[in-house]
Amino acid sequence: MSATSSRAARSAPARRCSSTDVDAGRILEGRATLDELGREVYEVVLAAARGTATKSEALGHQEFILTYKAFEHTNEPAGPACLPVAA
Numbered sequence: 001m002s003a004t005s006s007r008a009a010r011s012a013p014a015r016r017c018s019s020t021d022v023d024a025g026r027i028l029e030g031r032a033t034l035d036e037l038g039r040e041v042y043e044v045v046l047a048a049a050r051g052t053a054t055k056s057e058a059l060g061h062q063e064f065i066l067t068y069k070a071f072e073h074t075n076e077p078a079g080p081a082c083l084p085v086a087a
Contacts, residue, residue, distance in 0.1 A: 021055050 021044045026032035032040075048054055 019055055019059055 022037065022040050024037055027034055027037055044054070
């Protein structure tokens, strides 16, 4: 691994954490337990339901779509096609 790619690999988690509400990678790194992360996810979901902006919303993101997923087990549209049409 080059010095450049090594620096990029180390800085990626820092960039990711600035835009994610819960860093589940902490379980793999041994910095948190599954129970701790489960509680954190629960608290983040409750806060969002109460109107607290998520980190993505605070950064100006308005939607999140998993367009790379194929939902072949249903006849439902995926990606932008599943969004309601404005009247």
